[in-house]
Amino acid sequence: MNILVTGGAGYVGSVCAEILITHGHAVFVFDNLSVGYRRAVPQSAVFFEGDLADRQALDRLFAAHQIEAVMHFAAFALVEESVRKPSAYYVNNVANSIQLLDAMVRHRVKKLIFSSSAAIYGEPKIAPIPEEHQAAPINPYGHTKLTFERILEDCGAATGLQYACLRYFNAAGATRERGEDHRPETHLIPILLQVALGQRPNFPINGTDYPTHDGTCIRDFVHVFDIAEAHVLALDQLERISGHVFNIGSNRGHSVREALETARRVTGHPIPVVEASRRPGDPAILVASSQKTERVLGWRPQFSSLSTIVESAWAWKQKFPFGYGEDRQAAP
Template sequence: MRVLVTGGAGYVGSVVAAQLVAAGHEVVVLDNLSTGHRDAVPPECVFVRGDIRDRAAEVLSDGVEAVLHFAAKSIVPESVARPEMYWSGNVGASLALLEAMRATGVRRIVFSSTAAVYGEPERVPIPEDAPVRPTNPYGATKAAIDAALTEHARMHGIGAVSLRYFNVAGAQDGRGERHTTETHLIPIVLQVALGRREAVSVFGTDYGTPDGTCVRDYIHVADLAEAHLLALDHCTPGRHRVYNLGNGTGFSVREVVEVCREVTGHPIPVVEDGRRPGDPAALVASGRRARDELGWLPRRPGLAAIVADAWKFHSAAAGAGPAAAHAGGGA
């Protein structure tokens, strides 16, 4: 199958592109490289540099049968500071992509959504039928795109699958996280181990969790990518399905730091700080629907293995420069 991967020069998109190639698909990557990296794109892929609004119809008309849509802005604080950029870059571009799909007759799409659509959950683990009430513009834009997919399935007969990620980490085949502004916990902790930060800040130690710090669900990027290939085969015309992707097990901030200490052999100092507004005590996915309908289960659920792969990537990049490792795009 010939597939289009938007944002395929980014972290998750590049790993998915590599797995698609390994599975025998023809892959076209569309990315404007605003946050992605050209060296993250597998060499077997056709690479098109450009924006979705300008290039999607052209690329789709060249025999593409399905789309995997990763291109998006994804920094929560930035979305709060510049919501207009997120509504235009995420929702506007996605609507343009859907219109290009309608015009060219492409009827399958797998969308990179997020657990941020749930906001402060009523219960944990979080099922897919939990109320959608995002607490920031980033989550709100993803929820809006999910709604648009439901309408396009109803009106135009597309088959759509939204995959709502929780916390993605790790690396595969030299492809890992490499952000200009890092906001994710595991890479931040590893930056301390590499000497790029003096300490890691722990925001809030008085939550109603076993050790008082926030609990999050971490999933290996390779497991996440495998779910996308399964979802591609479950795009049913006229139907939009949503799946939560997570381990189903939560790890606290203190647990993450301790595992990073064990994996790296570095002490990793911690500075305790107050809670950040809007941080839920626990975000853990219920993966029952993905298991039952997609046949998907994480094959690398251990936190130590996730951290070890991330550490291998980050330490290699630090030792030999950015060109030594692939990384994470937007289109």
């Protein structure tokens, strides 16, 4: 199938592009490189540098290639930044996503998989969280994701679009060639590994007084390869599952201290910590129930144990200590 991957120069999108290619699909990546990297895009994908806000660029792409499905990863995805710049988040994650939808309608492309987020649950009342849990985001980023889920509901009904929303929990891990390189990096595992490589002096634990077994937050880490496989499964079965939302998590929670201990064991580095106060808006426990995803999609996460995730991220980080940085040499 000819698949358009928006945001395919970013972390999850580039890995999905890689996995789609291994499944025999032809991949077209559309990315404005605002935070992604040209080098992250697989060589056999066709790359278009462009912004979702640019209607003509989208029209050119759809007119030139018989795109049959879209996987929509492009977005701004930093919670803290979304609190400071909400309108930029609504413009990019909602208005620009509508541009994409409208272009799909103009060019009669009927299949879409959307990257949603656990952020739509806000402060969940239970763990693990099933999809029918109340959606109550507590930051603009979560609001933008939920808003677009609702827009898809309406547009699906009006246009016959087949779509699925995949709500990822904490994406983590790497393939051999692709890993996580966000700037600024706000995600826990890459920060731990930056300390192990001597790129940061210590690891801040934000909050040690949560009502959890060791006082630190509990999160559900899911390997980016398993996320990519969920996309492949969702696309294969889209006609049957259209309109559904799916949690993409491992069904298991790990505390920040457990992630720290795993990183210490995998890297052999002591990884010094500083204990800091809680960050506003960090729920104590965020763990997915992935029962529906397993039952309905037949998804079986293979690489989402914490050890496998950290080992794969560490292997990538050692191979590319400066990530995709153009300015610095990657290690041989």
